[in-house]
Amino acid sequence: MTVPELDSEQVAVYQRPDALSDTNTHYCPGCTHGVAHRLIAEVVDEMGLRERMIGVASVGCSVFAYNYFDFDFVQSPHGRAPAMATGIKRVLPDRIVLTYQGDGDLASIGMAEVVHAAARGENITCIFINNTNYGMTGGQMAPTTLPGQKTTSSPNGRDVEVNGYPIRTAELLSKLDGASYVVRRSLHDPKNIRLAKKAIRTAFEVQKRGLGFSMVELLSICPTNWGMTPRQAIQWLEEKMIPFYALGDYKVNPSVADIKI
Amino acid sequence: MTVPELDSEQVAVYQRPDALSDTNTHYCPGCTHGVAHRLIAEVVDEMGLRERMIGVASVGCSVFAYNYFDFDFVQSPHGRAPAMATGIKRVLPDRIVLTYQGDGDLASIGMAEVVHAAARGENITCIFINNTNYGMTGGQMAPTTLPGQKTTSSPNGRDVEVNGYPIRTAELLSKLDGASYVVRRSLHDPKNIRLAKKAIRTAFEVQKRGLGFSMVELLSICPTNWGMTPRQAIQWLEEKMIPFYALGDYKVNPSVADIKI
Amino acid sequence: MPPKGRIEVNEDLCKGCELCVMNCPQEVIALNMERMTKRGYHPAELAKPGCTGCGICATMCPEAAITVYREVIQKPA
Amino acid sequence: MPPKGRIEVNEDLCKGCELCVMNCPQEVIALNMERMTKRGYHPAELAKPGCTGCGICATMCPEAAITVYREVIQKPA
Amino acid sequence: MAKEMMKGNEAVAEAAIRAGVQAYFGYPITPQTELLEWMSRRMPEEGRAFVQAESELAAINMVYGAACTGRRVMSSSSSPGVSLMLEGISYMAGTEVPAVIVDVMRGGPGLGNIQPSQSDYNQIVHGGGHGDYHPIVLAPCSVQESIDLTVLAFDLAEKYRSIVIILSDGSIGQMMEPAELPPMMPLKTSFPEWAVDGAAGRERRFLSSIYMDAPAEEVANMRLLNRWAKIRENEIRYKEYYLDDAEYAIVGFGSAGRVALSAVRQAREMGIKVGLLRPISLNPFPVDAIEALGKRVKGILVVEMNTGQMLDDVLLATRGKVPVEFYGRTGGVIPFPDEVVSAVQRLAAGPIVTTGHPRDRWMKFMSFLN
Amino acid sequence: MAKEMMKGNEAVAEAAIRAGVQAYFGYPITPQTELLEWMSRRMPEEGRAFVQAESELAAINMVYGAACTGRRVMSSSSSPGVSLMLEGISYMAGTEVPAVIVDVMRGGPGLGNIQPSQSDYNQIVHGGGHGDYHPIVLAPCSVQESIDLTVLAFDLAEKYRSIVIILSDGSIGQMMEPAELPPMMPLKTSFPEWAVDGAAGRERRFLSSIYMDAPAEEVANMRLLNRWAKIRENEIRYKEYYLDDAEYAIVGFGSAGRVALSAVRQAREMGIKVGLLRPISLNPFPVDAIEALGKRVKGILVVEMNTGQMLDDVLLATRGKVPVEFYGRTGGVIPFPDEVVSAVQRLAAGPIVTTGHPRDRWMKFMSFLN
Amino acid sequence: MQTEILIAGFGGQGVLFGGQLMAYAGMEYGKQVTWIPSYGPEMRGGTANCTVIISDEEIGSPLVRHPRVLMAFNLPSLDKYESAVAEGGLLVVNSSMVERSVDRKNVRSILIPANEIAENLGDKRLTNMVMLGAMLANQPVLPLEAVEKALEHHIPERHKRLLPMNIKALRKGAEFKPVAVK
Amino acid sequence: MQTEILIAGFGGQGVLFGGQLMAYAGMEYGKQVTWIPSYGPEMRGGTANCTVIISDEEIGSPLVRHPRVLMAFNLPSLDKYESAVAEGGLLVVNSSMVERSVDRKNVRSILIPANEIAENLGDKRLTNMVMLGAMLANQPVLPLEAVEKALEHHIPERHKRLLPMNIKALRKGAEFKPVAVK
Ligand SMILES: Cc1ncc(C[n+]2csc(CCOP(=O)(O)OP(=O)(O)O)c2C)c(N)n1
Ligand SMILES: Cc1ncc(C[n+]2csc(CCOP(=O)(O)OP(=O)(O)O)c2C)c(N)n1
Ligand code: SF4
Ligand code: SF4
């Protein structure tokens, strides 16, 4: 059916952000990697940072992130994005440097690099996509896979006694003095998406003011590897992930408090 | 002068533990690596574990630890002892597997391996020697170097803004579900040494009962690289390290509570 | 009376995931099951009147495929 | 009256670090500045009477070089 | 046993299980992941150890630890993951503990792509970790051979206290072919006298790669080298096809060897007497066989899926005694047989050039193509 | 500038500073640590970036990040640490970003020891990370040459968008010699048009090593190879000593080259007409010079502090046209000149053997020794 | 004798299983076989294709530039591979998804509305069987019965009850003949 | 002309600085020089030794099997290196720490109680200068003045006030002569 045009004066209240390039993504339908991308782009636009941004893509489904943003980007070896970001930030301290990492990338192979970037109070921002599995390689167990969750490498469900316990990354990093802003948000509904955006904005403000390390963990869906429709996946995130990965602020440096956004 | 022999019946109330081999150590005079070694050996003797022990030496001043214990040992690449220990423990689950690591080894290059061993609840014990520097290579800054502390790679004193903040490892690992027993003790006086021994004993009991990952962090002196006499070093540890690295129990799995030793 | 709105879906980008559909408070979006985009997806579209231009669909869209328009309400001076 | 004790220092192992010396509650240990061990250290030794066999020196010794003896106190039956 | 259709990666995994592997440690990476996934299901079924490690670095050190106990151990990965294992591999070599590692090669350098490639030949055969050591390297070209070499790998690893690397690639790993698995072998019950597994009723043992005293390290280096000489004597493997009457020969391993086989048949249909020597053990390399081959043919064509890495080993073996040409495709491109046929035709047509390097001549040819 | 007495490691560090290095990332390891320590003091003094990374893995990726901005960047390590850098090095090669890495070699494999060695030749020159790429490798033999090659390294790295590795060893790193530092160069103010440093006033840029499409990766591989051909044309460096009238020649690099120089002098005193060719660029290797040398002498002796790694490159260059012998000490042992003199005497005395491999003949000789 | 079959389409059209079935059948029929998929980073639908080789002798290259048979399940596959088919080879086109006709003159081609036939048979997922049937009837590679037997052995357990339908689909496809070359 | 000097003793005896001083002096005197320490994993005292080469032409190997000069600061050093000294070379032995005499007949040797001399001069840390003085007076490698000048340039700032004492120690050492060979 056709919906008639509005006849009164109208204005675009939402448009695709400039900081996204005009490229089609390779993400699966419904994958909230796309939402995270959009939020970053919106914040970059709002803060006018496009010309100062340098992104570090990691290895995972977001490996091609460098294609999707209209600002400078590099692509890191698996897990090493915080180290690359450190290298960039140290020579260009006035740029806003961002890593974009999955949970396999950041919390598994890249654990040492992110812990040390946080401990150093490295003035960078990590956007951390927690989708409880290795999306890119076909859905293996990640450090974030929930107890009992079936993946292609925990075919009988994650048995914590044998496969270990999931890691709550935001909680972990919050223990480090160099970390200024460490929070967890979710991408499963409009309200939480708005909160996620606010957190990304705060993280960039933290970096802009030189307050040190910031990380925004984002609970995200992977319908393909979860074997669900996007709808089901959203529901699963809400029902299974959030109880385990409590949303909230895990570390907020006092001087972050007066960032008003 | 000569002190006369006791004339009444006498008994040896303290003897060199059997689980130490008869080798001279290469440690500097006063280095408390030696104390930590002795405590481990005493516990092994008391628990009768000599024939079940497998130690994993790391890279640092304790690289030759395999020479000093009278039980089986392997020697790991720098930082990877928890991974080697995992490999051993998984094929020989009834052995008591121990890593012995310095702060450069465990908290710097080996951060990912120890975090993941803890997260997996790997049923091994890490003895972690925190002496605020890289002893073996001549006293460079470690993740544990105190703010302001001079080392050969922080010649003007550790500037936390540039060199980052020290990592409190016990606190960090205590955030992981797989960690059963994570405590910090010190080796600077007899009372604390006794507490340290008790902690090592508890950690081995935890492992024996299959309760998962245990780590005992031991504050230790490095007179040579601190440029002090052993006496001065002991005082420095007490006055500078303990206020920063609070002694205590950071994670004690409830089922550890009923281990009576 | 709620404001009147309208959305435009960029069909080059839409992948028919329905995240907009399931979140539209007015339930006015649906996939068009009769058409396929170049990439082989059924695109989302405004299926009935009643859009308020609230922007929630755009907030959900992983592909940033939605532009939202809203009528300008002249406030009494 | 405190029990009587005695220590023996294995001079092959002792490195003269003085951790025993500084911690002996009876202050009866000292380094022998007149002798050197094979490895070139001044060894610790019991320097005066008064050792109680408390074992504190051994608790401190990084080289496990000290053996501690204590007299057996016969308890009244 | 009957043949089953199996994916190369899965066949390797199951073959390892049949060969009595007691612990597997790995990390996902395309195009190797099916191997890990197979292990994640089957190893617990058999009551054996499977750990998905936090990284390849951790995986290789888990392997190292488990190998020190004298048990059969294995890991697998693909190119970038193998780069992360090299420190650990060098340690294992220095400690003289056996282990089997599978590298399912993909296009590089860097992240590259996930298509089949042979561009880690130098890394695996010549370079790799620091220090003087030589891993045994076996290159299968089919699912069946993947199975057979996996079983052999465990035996050789133990026999020589050596690392054995199965150098496969994405196409062999992903392909399905009928193949026969070996019967299930019983697990080992006795362990070597160097194994560190708890000093019950014996003197303590330790294993390390440290020789602080340089002359002692030299002795260790020479021990490794002498063992390597034994391996060179006993463990060279290769396969010859149509070489009896050949005037020209192709040398190619793994997938490139298969492509070459098709090319040989096509070329023979066209009347060119060409054969194939397919090295199976890349290390030790069939130096003598290739030297001998060089003496009996008019020219050799080396075919690889890289820019000519094994080529240098062929040149070392032939020592300028026979014209050598090179044809390679790189970056994940698999050559089609007809390309190789053309290269054979060029070789057979002459004029035969013997100056300069075959790689340079090939580069010139490729630049015409692109 | 006047000469100063400097330690090799410190001289390299200060030379890099004079050459305008803008960021240094490293991790302590003997016998390289003085380099890092020097940087920890001097870089902040100059207002430049110094980070003691948490590991070599982190260090190389910090280098990678900083290199992507087009600034001059550097790291340094020793053998096991370099093994941990290989994934990163392969990525940098694939991304075509310049960087300078210093490897102060020690005995291996594994933890080995901290004595001077040359046993990473294969790792650095041939193998290393996964994939098809070629780092430029420069081998100094003295403190002065360490300085000169460090400055050169930055220029070559930028010119060819290449990784340049300074392959030093513990003895050169720890030794003090008088040497002249270059004057302080002003920092770069303009940056290459590929540099990723914020899209101010220009289109965005990105840098990656990914070519998902195999043919595109092949194009990238060929671009690297063609650039390598240019490097081979322009950047071969070596030094000749006493070769004019030589009947025999030694080939040796770095520390072994110095030892060989002493041996040459001693042998000449004994009336043996021997000279020395000391490769300075190990990659590209002076193939033509050595081939030519092979044609004019009666025999070549290769001297290395390993089990004969460069030896194969010499054999490739000489192609059986001249007898080649090998003398090596390994595991951190530095040969004394008189050992090399003896090897020269054996070579000169004949009978000259041309069958078998020089390494095998050397092994036999060593086994008599031990 | 060696026959190479390239099967190409969208993910979800049963392309990979169709190829595997041919490989199973070939194996059980005593032939040498290889099956090799193209694989990419996409977890996400997109394209899928595989090559099956069935031969009397040890198989060399698992990929060939000019396969004897192309089964094109959709338009992009036809566009991409039409020119590759060996001279005199066979092209089986799923005309339900492909609106154009075949350009090549020197190959035989079958245009078969496989989707519709499958849907008529009651299940869209039978498309691949229909296509296979058409191919088998027109290319002397394996008897139809060999494939039917293989199907019996290798149809996933949960689809066992669909076996008769699958066989029907195979046979239905087998009724198709190449179009006359104009 | 090339002279190789091996200096060996305990850590803390000034062995490494003594060698460096020779190298500085050689450099300032217009010679080619190298100084190379032995280095080990021990942060912890133990032994220390270094080799200095002073030459008229480009120096090859920084280590030699048979150094012209050995300065042995303690017994283990003498035990280890005595046999290495080149025929006709010079052996300077710190007799304060070495109770035995020299076995070699075909070298010249100086036995000098360097510790005591140093202590008599007022500072045990002058031992190395005493040893150097003895060597310089008996081996034509560099004039004593060259070393004195180098000392002036390179003595650490915090020890500047000890310069005259150091020079005294050098000169005191220079009074010693080789023992007659029995
Ligand atoms: C060193 C290395 N190891 C493994 C891989 C293979 N690999 C690619 S992506 C990936 C996992 C990505 O998972 P995650 O970070 O959770 O991202 P997602 O795809 O879920 O967004 C792995 C293991 C690699 N590219 N490099
Ligand atoms: C991969 C690698 N990097 C660096 C080194 C050099 N190294 C040896 S010990 C050591 C530091 C040890 O410090 P720590 O762990 O604190 O132990 P400590 O000596 O203080 O007891 C380093 C960096 C190495 N051997 N291997
Ligand atoms: S596989 Fe999962 S994470 Fe990756 S694009 Fe698809 S839905 Fe997203
Ligand atoms: S350097 Fe420090 S840690 Fe190492 S042995 Fe000496 S005192 Fe102990």
Ligand code: SF4
């Ligand atoms: S959310 Fe976006 S991509 Fe998904 S159906 Fe709606 S418009 Fe299409």
Ligand code: SF4
């Ligand atoms: S703007 Fe609001 S009302 Fe309009 S379609 Fe989107 S969600 Fe529905």
Ligand code: SF4
């Ligand atoms: S503590 Fe031990 S080593 Fe130290 S002085 Fe006393 S006995 Fe000797």
Ligand code: SF4
């Ligand atoms: S046992 Fe007690 S009293 Fe006796 S010497 Fe030791 S510390 Fe002193």
Ligand SMILES: [Mg+2]
């Ligand atoms: Mg993930």
Ligand SMILES: [Mg+2]
């Ligand atoms: Mg330490």
